[in-house]
Amino acid sequence: MRIVIIGNGMASFKLCEKLRTKGSKYAITVFGEENQPAYDRVHLSEFFSGRKADDLFMAPKSWYHENDIQLHLGDPVKSIDRLSKKVHSFSGETVTYDNLILATGSAAFIPPVPGIEKQGVFLYRTIEDLEMIRSYSAKVKNAVVMGGGLLGLEAAKAMLDLGIKNTHVIEFANRLMPRQLDIEGAGLLKNKLSELGLHIHHSKNTVNISGEEKIHAVEFADGSFLETDMLVISAGIRPRDELAHQSGLAVGPRGGIIINDILQTSDPSIYAIGECALHNKMIYGLVAPAYEMAEVLSANLMVNFPEATAVKTFTGFDMSTKLKLIGVDVASFGDPFIENENTRTIAVTDKLKGNYKRINISADGKQLLGGILVGDTTQYNMMLQTCRNKMLLPADPMDILHKNTDQKKSDNAGITALPEDALICSCESVTKAGICQAVSEQNCNTVDAIKKCTKAGTGCGGCVPMIKDLMVHTMKEKGIYIRNVVCEHFQYSRQELFDLIKIQQTKTFNEVLDTFGKGDGCEVCKPLVSSLIASIWNEMILRKGNDSSQDSNDRFLANIQKGGTYSVVPRIPGGEITPDKLIVIGEVAKKYNLYTKITGAQRIDMFGAHVSDLPNIWTELISAGFESGHAYGKALRTVKSCVGSTWCRFGLHDSVSYAIRIEERYRGFRAPHKIKSAVSGCIRECAEAQSKDFGIIATEKGWNLYVCGNGGSKPQHAQLLATDLDSDTCIKYIDRFLMFYLKTADPLNRTATWLNKMEGGIEYLRNVVVNDSLGMAEEWEAAMQHFADSYACEWKAAIETPEIRKRFSHFINAPEEKDPSVQFEEMRGQKKVPDWNNPK
Amino acid sequence: MILQTEQTRAEIAEWFEACSVHDVVENGGVCVKYKKEQIALFYFTRRNEWYATQNECPHKRQMALSRGMIGSVGQEPKIACPFHKKTFSLATGQCLNGDECSIKTYPVKVINGIVFIGIAKNQD
Numbered sequence: 001m002r003i004v005i006i007g008n009g010m011a012s013f014k015l016c017e018k019l020r021t022k023g024s025k026y027a028i029t030v031f032g033e034e035n036q037p038a039y040d041r042v043h044l045s046e047f048f049s050g051r052k053a054d055d056l057f058m059a060p061k062s063w064y065h066e067n068d069i070q071l072h073l074g075d076p077v078k079s080i081d082r083l084s085k086k087v088h089s090f091s092g093e094t095v096t097y098d099n100l101i102l103a104t105g106s107a108a109f110i111p112p113v114p115g116i117e118k119q120g121v122f123l124y125r126t127i128e129d130l131e132m133i134r135s136y137s138a139k140v141k142n143a144v145v146m147g148g149g150l151l152g153l154e155a156a157k158a159m160l161d162l163g164i165k166n167t168h169v170i171e172f173a174n175r176l177m178p179r180q181l182d183i184e185g186a187g188l189l190k191n192k193l194s195e196l197g198l199h200i201h202h203s204k205n206t207v208n209i210s211g212e213e214k215i216h217a218v219e220f221a222d223g224s225f226l227e228t229d230m231l232v233i234s235a236g237i238r239p240r241d242e243l244a245h246q247s248g249l250a251v252g253p254r255g256g257i258i259i260n261d262i263l264q265t266s267d268p269s270i271y272a273i274g275e276c277a278l279h280n281k282m283i284y285g286l287v288a289p290a291y292e293m294a295e296v297l298s299a300n301l302m303v304n305f306p307e308a309t310a311v312k313t314f315t316g317f318d319m320s321t322k323l324k325l326i327g328v329d330v331a332s333f334g335d336p337f338i339e340n341e342n343t344r345t346i347a348v349t350d351k352l353k354g355n356y357k358r359i360n361i362s363a364d365g366k367q368l369l370g371g372i373l374v375g376d377t378t379q380y381n382m383m384l385q386t387c388r389n390k391m392l393l394p395a396d397p398m399d400i401l402h403k404n405t406d407q408k409k410s411d412n413a414g415i416t417a418l419p420e421d422a423l424i425c426s427c428e429s430v431t432k433a434g435i436c437q438a439v440s441e442q443n444c445n446t447v448d449a450i451k452k453c454t455k456a457g458t459g460c461g462g463c464v465p466m467i468k469d470l471m472v473h474t475m476k477e478k479g480i481y482i483r484n485v486v487c488e489h490f491q492y493s494r495q496e497l498f499d500l501i502k503i504q505q506t507k508t509f510n511e512v513l514d515t516f517g518k519g520d521g522c523e524v525c526k527p528l529v530s531s532l533i534a535s536i537w538n539e540m541i542l543r544k545g546n547d548s549s550q551d552s553n554d555r556f557l558a559n560i561q562k563g564g565t566y567s568v569v570p571r572i573p574g575g576e577i578t579p580d581k582l583i584v585i586g587e588v589a590k591k592y593n594l595y596t597k598i599t600g601a602q603r604i605d606m607f608g609a610h611v612s613d614l615p616n617i618w619t620e621l622i623s624a625g626f627e628s629g630h631a632y633g634k635a636l637r638t639v640k641s642c643v644g645s646t647w648c649r650f651g652l653h654d655s656v657s658y659a660i661r662i663e664e665r666y667r668g669f670r671a672p673h674k675i676k677s678a679v680s681g682c683i684r685e686c687a688e689a690q691s692k693d694f695g696i697i698a699t700e701k702g703w704n705l706y707v708c709g710n711g712g713s714k715p716q717h718a719q720l721l722a723t724d725l726d727s728d729t730c731i732k733y734i735d736r737f738l739m740f741y742l743k744t745a746d747p748l749n750r751t752a753t754w755l756n757k758m759e760g761g762i763e764y765l766r767n768v769v770v771n772d773s774l775g776m777a778e779e780w781e782a783a784m785q786h787f788a789d790s791y792a793c794e795w796k797a798a799i800e801t802p803e804i805r806k807r808f809s810h811f812i813n814a815p816e817e818k819d820p821s822v823q824f825e826e827m828r829g830q831k832k833v834p835d836w837n838n839p840k
Numbered sequence: 841m842i843l844q845t846e847q848t849r850a851e852i853a854e855w856f857e858a859c860s861v862h863d864v865v866e867n868g869g870v871c872v873k874y875k876k877e878q879i880a881l882f883y884f885t886r887r888n889e890w891y892a893t894q895n896e897c898p899h900k901r902q903m904a905l906s907r908g909m910i911g912s913v914g915q916e917p918k919i920a921c922p923f924h925k926k927t928f929s930l931a932t933g934q935c936l937n938g939d940e941c942s943i944k945t946y947p948v949k950v951i952n953g954i955v956f957i958g959i960a961k962n963q964d
Binding site (some may be wrong): 035489513519555807819 | 863866869896903909923950
């Protein structure tokens, strides 16, 4: 069979591509009017933000050659001889066809306004147009874009990209994007675009373009005018149907080649696809429906069509769109405007954040019919799927307007709920099933692999987050393990290494590396493995062989600070300290000239200690009864407490004693990240236990245990795990909780992040900890008891072991000398380090 | 044992006696004082290699590299600064995080259990 395609735009290219990937051996000839091969018009405005024309090509000329397609560029078809089934090109070529496809696209609509021919008036349509605009724009100070629709705003963005600060947009309708937005949504978009420096004028009917040779002003029907150096017209499209009309094919009264559901024109061997086609009185000016038409036609051409029945039909296309317009997210889906007695509309305008959301639902509140989003479009994909698949709305439809507090969970629930044939990528028409199959059957386990395999996400890219979620979801479902390896030296996750080290009884970093890894380690795996070894074997962390694989702070059992000195934090359990111990801290700080500050965790930090002073400082602190506070480690830091029932008139229990008991049980416990805790003596919660990894609050009957909270950059409240516990049970639960965290968390994930990632969330955690669903409780409690029994202060060991103590000097060849580069300044009667952004 | 580094080719004015092999922590670094200079000396025991670089991390100009963790990326031996984990090649001194800065490297040789660091001629 011989196929001739007239036109060489995106629809034409897609048809060629689909025919060849489906394995057709038909002879294909393409005639294109422009000199370039097909290019990506959707991203045309990127031409101005630095993209080269070459980047916009759908495929290079060589692609046509490689795929055995005759491509005639710069050679439009002059006439069609329908009787003998031949086309004649402008250059004199004559080609015979069995099936002819018209993909002639559209041209810019040129409004019949006098003066349109003047210098400085441009269309916004082709690469040539853009090149002319670019060279002319060098000499203009201002510009007017005619058309406030999708393409018009694209053109306005191009003007901004060209550096024309004074850009106006004029629209004939009473609002921007009249096909996608209602008055309210368009008003919000207008405000946002005005903030970006665009001047927007709507309800402007242009009647004249004045000026001598060059444009001087644009004049409107209401008598107003805009003076300008340049006018860019982007006021819609006009289907290119001249050739069809001239060949006697049926065209619509306002243009467009009339086609049926199998894309056939009034001549059974001639088809039309893309923007030149008029289907059901509708011209589709977007790329996705054009691609869908290419898909339908290619599928049908593959069977001996039209003799055999068509395998696919085109029944119209959902014009839902989501796009970023000059930095503003805009989306509309389904029927955005529908308003009648069977429908209800919910609209929310947030003028503070600049968001507008409108949904149209059925009168019974069960179905989503369409809607509009301006500003925040994060829920677009879910809404679109809900609308398309006629999924039931939540009991309160308002819920779909708000981001769920637990976004992750709801997203997953949303994906699971989608039917198999839900269209995920509408540009390439890929369904949920298609993506899931690519993952489970073609072993695609990256988004890039899925893109290559299915083409999903390669068009507008809007569906990529959903593809990723579907991929992760499918991989989990199929039991495909999502490998989360440590680094180039270990092809294992932290959890796997934990078990391996325990089973193989490896006790130094080198042993672990030789047994399970490769290479020489790095700053990622060294601290991770060291932490695991410390957790599992509970040996002094600076034992020979493990010393140099500790993270820098652990290696010197202190926190390195600006300037290279260290800070020292002795443990003050529960924040309770005697006056004598306070005096010792004061004396030590004075003797070694240290800056002192109360920390956020009810302890005292002493800053500015030279590395060689650390053993001496600790000798004095330890002889006064202090021990390491582990402020340098990924370990239990502090158990903060309020004063509790011993003094406080509201206190229910002795929170201080309980905090001390807990702190002394878990001191030195090394975990994937630091661990903080607190005990409050009553519901007033002065110890802020609900912001800790585990927090305890006294009740009338016992203690309430909260878990997985943290302060820091992403504060999260702890969640209630169990209520009214007695002191011993509460500690058992904490044992189990901490061991479960230690065993299963990813590196450097605090308990809050760990819980956020946990399937089943707090309910699952409660099952494990309280109901012992894994049957691990006894083992974990015993392990924690063993840990607590074998605890020894690291600093005590360090000062008593000459080999370790020797490491605390700055110069190996001058151990008595301190680092001469350390300098201090004075501030409020104490010392401080000079700012390191000012060179010494 | 003599270790070849980039600067071995430059003329060595002095082989400076730094310390004993046993003074240096295995698979880690120490800081050596040479006149007014601070040199970080690394004993990469796993590879039986010795390296020396300036002790100052060029990122925030902290005298800290000797306290960092050594390791490898591919075959390249590297040091990570304890402050912000910037990494530098021990062999060439190049920053491996894509920053422009680099660190000075020194040749090292070990004779009879004594570690010597080579100081180049045009050294100030």
